[in-house]
Amino acid sequence: MRLLRWNIPLRLGRHFLGRQLTVTKGIVIAVFLSVASLLCLSFYVSSFNVHSVRHLPPQPTVKCTVSSDLLRNLHSRLASSSHSNYTASLRFQNKVLVMVETQYSLRGQDVIMLLEANHIDYKLELAGKSLPALTRAGKGKFGVIVFEKLDSYLMMDKWNRDLLDKYCRDYNVGIMAFTRTDTALVNENVHGFPLAMHTQLSLQNYRVNAQSDILRITRAREVARTLPGDDWTVFVPNHPTYRAISYANIHRTTDSDDLDDTAAEVTQDPTTRRASKEIEYIVAVQDLGLFDGVQRVFFGNDFKFWLHRILFLDSLSYLSHGKFSVPLQRFILIDVDDIFVGGQGLRLHVDDVQAMLTSQKKIRDTVKGFRFNIGYSGKYFHHGTPEEDRGDDALIANRAHFDWFPHMWRHLQPHKFDNVSLLETEMLMNYNFAQKFDIAVNSSYAVAPHHSGVYPVHEQLYEAWKRIWGVKVTSTEEYPHLRPARYRRGFIHRGIKVLPRQTCGLFTHTILLDHYPGGRERLDTSIRGGELFQTVINNPISVFMTHMSNYGNDRLALYTFESLLKFLQCWTNLQFQWLPPLQLAQVYFDMYPEEEDPVWGNPCNDKRHKEIWSESKNCERLPQFLVIGPQKTGTTALYTFLAMHPAVTSNFNSPTTFEEVQFFNGRNYYRGLDWYMNFFPGPVEGSPSPVLFEKSANYFDSEPAPYRAHVLLPHANLICILAHPAKRAYSWYQHMRFHTDKVALSYSFYDVISANEDAPKVLRELRHRCLNPGLYVQHLERWLTYYKPKQLLILDGDRLKSDPIAVMDKVQMFLRLEPYFDYSIRLKYNPKKGFYCQVLNEHHTKCLGRSKGRVYPPMNPKAEQYLQAYYKRYNIALSKLLSRLGQAVPGWLQDELRTVE
Numbered sequence: 036m037r038l039l040r041w042n043i044p045l046r047l048g049r050h051f052l053g054r055q056l057t058v059t060k061g062i063v064i065a066v067f068l069s070v071a072s073l074l075c076l077s078f079y080v081s082s083f084n085v086h087s088v089r090h091l092p093p094q095p096t097v098k099c100t101v102s103s104d105l106l107r108n109l110h111s112r113l114a115s116s117s118h119s120n121y122t123a124s125l126r127f128q129n130k131v132l133v134m135v136e137t138q139y140s141l142r143g144q145d146v147i148m149l150l151e152a153n154h155i156d157y158k159l160e161l162a163g164k165s166l167p168a169l170t171r172a173g174k175g176k177f178g179v180i181v182f183e184k185l186d187s188y189l190m191m192d193k194w195n196r197d198l199l200d201k202y203c204r205d206y207n208v209g210i211m212a213f214t215r216t217d218t219a220l221v222n223e224n225v226h227g228f229p230l231a232m233h234t235q236l237s238l239q240n241y242r243v244n245a246q247s248d249i250l251r252i253t254r255a256r257e258v259a260r261t262l263p264g265d266d267w268t269v270f271v272p273n274h275p276t277y278r279a280i281s282y283a284n285i286h287r288t289t290d291s292d293d294l295d296d297t298a299a300e301v302t303q304d305p306t307t308r309r310a311s312k313e314i315e316y317i318v319a320v321q322d323l324g325l326f327d328g329v330q331r332v333f334f335g336n337d338f339k340f341w342l343h344r345i346l347f348l349d350s351l352s353y354l355s356h357g358k359f360s361v362p363l364q365r366f367i368l369i370d371v372d373d374i375f376v377g378g379q380g381l382r383l384h385v386d387d388v389q390a391m392l393t394s395q396k397k398i399r400d401t402v403k404g405f406r407f408n409i410g411y412s413g414k415y416f417h418h419g420t421p422e423e424d425r426g427d428d429a430l431i432a433n434r435a436h437f438d439w440f441p442h443m444w445r446h447l448q449p450h451k452f453d454n455v456s457l458l459e460t461e462m463l464m465n466y467n468f469a470q471k472f473d474i475a476v477n478s479s480y481a482v483a484p485h486h487s488g489v490y491p492v493h494e495q496l497y498e499a500w501k502r503i504w505g506v507k508v509t510s511t512e513e514y515p516h517l518r519p520a521r522y523r524r525g526f527i528h529r530g531i532k533v534l535p536r537q538t539c540g541l542f543t544h545t546i547l548l549d550h551y552p553g554g555r556e557r558l559d560t561s562i563r564g565g566e567l568f569q570t571v572i573n574n575p576i577s578v579f580m581t582h583m584s585n586y587g588n589d590r591l592a593l594y595t596f597e598s599l600l601k602f603l604q605c606w607t608n609l610q611f612q613w614l615p616p617l618q619l620a621q622v623y624f625d626m627y628p629e630e631e632d633p634v635w636g637n638p639c640n641d642k643r644h645k646e647i648w649s650e651s652k653n654c655e656r657l658p659q660f661l662v663i664g665p666q667k668t669g670t671t672a673l674y675t676f677l678a679m680h681p682a683v684t685s686n687f688n689s690p691t692t693f694e695e696v697q698f699f700n701g702r703n704y705y706r707g708l709d710w711y712m713n714f715f716p717g718p719v720e721g722s723p724s725p726v727l728f729e730k731s732a733n734y735f736d737s738e739p740a741p742y743r744a745h746v747l748l749p750h751a752n753l754i755c756i757l758a759h760p761a762k763r764a765y766s767w768y769q770h771m772r773f774h775t776d777k778v779a780l781s782y783s784f785y786d787v788i789s790a791n792e793d794a795p796k797v798l799r800e801l802r803h804r805c806l807n808p809g810l811y812v813q814h815l816e817r818w819l820t821y822y823k824p825k826q827l828l829i830l831d832g833d834r835l836k837s838d839p840i841a842v843m844d845k846v847q848m849f850l851r852l853e854p855y856f857d858y859s860i861r862l863k864y865n866p867k868k869g870f871y872c873q874v875l876n877e878h879h880t881k882c883l884g885r886s887k888g889r890v891y892p893p894m895n896p897k898a899e900q901y902l903q904a905y906y907k908r909y910n911i912a913l914s915k916l917l918s919r920l921g922q923a924v925p926g927w928l929q930d931e932l933r934t935v936e
């Protein structure tokens with residue numbers, strides 16, 4: 036080719052200058068012509084954009100070896116089969132026990148990641164140590180046991196091994212294990228089993244045994260020719276209890292030829308077959324339990340071979356009799372964001388739009404009802420070259436073939452608009468664009484550019500979306516964080532369902548296959564069993580994010596999704612369906628109802644979140660410490676005394692709950708982060724930032740409060756006050772009477788606390804609310820699962836009454852408050868009130884209101900006795916916990932413990 040190019044000028048020169056042309060002259064002319072042609076070329080390139088030199092886009096190359104008819108039959112067979120036949124009689128809970136070598140070992144991490152990605156609960160334990168408790172209250176705690184290393188299971192000490200196997204037999208629980216050995220073994224017996232193995236092998240031609248009962252997601256028709264690594268193990272069974280899940284051949288070397296001969300001699304089992312000249316070795320083997328009553332699956336390698344991930348999920352489903360089964364149905368939504376957005380060269384031509392339509396039709400063969408979901412920003416309509424503008428026209432002409440949803444009119448980030456009406460104006464313009472071009476927009480779904488405003492929530496966006504478009508569903512990849520993708524979840528806020536979005540590896544600027552980061556091979560690997568393939572495996576519902584530019588030039592999105600779906604069809608039994616976003620969201624939250632409740636994190640703890648959060652919002656408007664309660668222990672006194680400190684500022688009062696915000700425990704949490712932050716003053720320029728705090732006494736015994744508080748305020752300090760639980764209960768009962776609670780007024784204190792199962796529901800409920808906060812040890816343990824002991828200060832409620840000055844000194848020390856505030860001159864005992872009050876001046880004090888420090892008759896001795904017995908074991912446990920934490924044991928608890936025999 037290069038020679039030809041040099042020859043042409045030479046020949047031309049000869050033609051024009053006659054036969055006498057010398058080689059030297061020829062070279063001069065050639066150089067001249069080359070320079071001229073280079074100049075022409077550069078002019079050509081600069082005057083036309085990338086589109087003008089486009090080549091034919093790459094075509095998907097994935098093919099199955101089985102026809103789609105056969106596939107359909109297989110699908111219908113599978114639709115009726117499952118592993119869940121025994122579910123009703125199962126006696127174990129929803130957890131997998133994962134036995135790892137160390138908590139960092141990679142294979143163990145891989146197993147955990149896969150379980151997390153599939154929402155399967157697990158417990159991690161170090162192998163080699165004693166087994167954790169396997170049962171609770173007559174129920175098995177684990178449905179499957181996974182050993183990251185087969186040896187750790189085989190070499191368990193006899194006592195533990197017998198215990199584990201017995202557990203598996205009694206509770207119908209299976210075991211899974213992966214082999215790993217650094218030594219090359221030939222025909223080595225698998226310790227204690229009629230099974231041999233060869234290790235440290237290179238394998239090829241991996242295929243799945245179509246007869247295996249394990250198969251559910253995995254479809255057994257294809258062959259994976261090349262396999263990674265040279266540390267494979269194969270199994271040679273010597274008992275009918277073993278059945279092959281998969282086979283492979285040894286990658287031939289002179290040594291492995293020898294091994295084939297050895298293996299052929301020892302192999303009696305029909306599951307190790309000789310196919311033509313090659314021996315098929317078993318790579319993953321199922322133990323049916325015929326040998327010792329325990330069902331097992333052993334893998335001859337780990338997840339570095341992609342297919343083992345789905346075989347693992349299938350085995351998990353099989354061994355748990357369907358309990359850990361992910362659905363076979365997959366829903367796919369492909370969003371095409373940024374329609375009309377993009378510079379010249381990144382936009383669509385008429386033939387790109389045609390290709391989208393053709394592809395959509397093709398995808399529909401696999402994904403029932405499939406339509407591309409395209410999000411438009413009307414402002415940029417007709418902003419391309421004439422050719423690209425015709426592409427825009429083609430989109431409009433074919434509008435009815437696609438689903439449309441609104442992006443922002445100018446593709447601006449909503450979090451930059453603090454004013455709702457500005458956002459609404461933007462949205463209205465996009466709305467009017469749709470009207471003008473007669474585009475039927477799916478107004479229940481919208482997506483924000485750069486995920487801005489969805490999470491962290493920009494309330495203004497939600498408000499404008501609802502008002503202009505009536506949006507009910509959106510999606511983001513930012514909740515709770517972008518990475519790791521397996522943690523992405525959905526939530527519902529202000530009635531808008533937020534679905535998690537998946538990334539397919541195509542970004543705005545990925546337009547040419549050869550320029551794909553890491554090259555074509557990387558994209559193909561992701562499609563063929565890699566990251567993208569696993570995304571579909573692990574997510575029953577995938578909302579993929581792509582951009583308009585991915586559909587022009589090399590049309591990488593079409594290449595990617597057509598190839599992906601084909602590959603999925605070749606290797607899995609999954610069934611695919613498309614649904615409009617609203618229905619999809621319904622399916623999603625029916626599947627994961629626990630995700631409906633949002634969890635608010637601190638946007639400043641995440642760089643990406645901070646970038647898509649309004650500049651007018653400020654993380655300094657969050658408390659540094661919380662007074663968590665419990666109720667009726669003196670929390671208002673502590674709150675009031677703290678607010679007197681010059682370095683400390685409390686929350687603003689709430690119109691309904693007064694000094695308490697009550698955010699983390701109840702319905703206020705659904706009002707969102709902005710609502711909470713508005714209770715705190717923002718920083719004032721030139722003034723030192725105050726130490727902010729809030730107290731809400733019912734945080735203490737609230738189930739969700741510790742987790743929610745920790746997600747938002749992981750570094751906060753916590754203060755709680757423990758008063759005598761019986762006195763606390765009695766004070767609470769009086770408080771309820773004062774607030775004219777009908778039930779409290781109708782029953783004596785003793786009736787309330789001693790109400791049994793036969794008592795009216797309202798009375799039982801009141802009893803629970805009265806007594807439950809006093810189970811101090813239980814509630815403290817819950818807070819301590821999230822917060823470190825050093826973040827917690829426990830105060831004695833009696834001491835707060837009798838010696839608040841000493842208590843406040845302790846608090847100042849704990850919070851490291853500066854300057855030191857001398858409470859001895861700011862608090863004074865008021866004999867009339869019977870409590871310490873705030874000093875206003877020499878003659879006056881300001882005491883807490885009438886509702887604090889009420890006068891009521893003493894508790895009747897029968898109730899006192901009842902409660903002493905009731906709280907006894909909790910108080911003993913509390914004293915142990917306090918000693919463990921190095922916290923002072925309150926005087927009332929010391930007194931109480933003295934009475935314990």
Ligand SMILES: Nc1ncnc2c1ncn2[C@@H]1O[C@H](COP(=O)(O)OS(=O)(=O)O)[C@@H](OP(=O)(O)O)[C@H]1O
Pocket residue numbers: 665666667668669670671672732766767769770835836870871872883886887888889
């Ligand atoms: N300085 C001072 N002044 C008044 N009251 C004081 C003070 N210090 C502690 N206490 C005790 O606080 C009890 C009320 O507790 P809380 O403020 O936590 O109650 S609430 O949960 O906020 O309703 C209140 O309970 P009752 O005596 O039953 O009213 C008081 O015993």
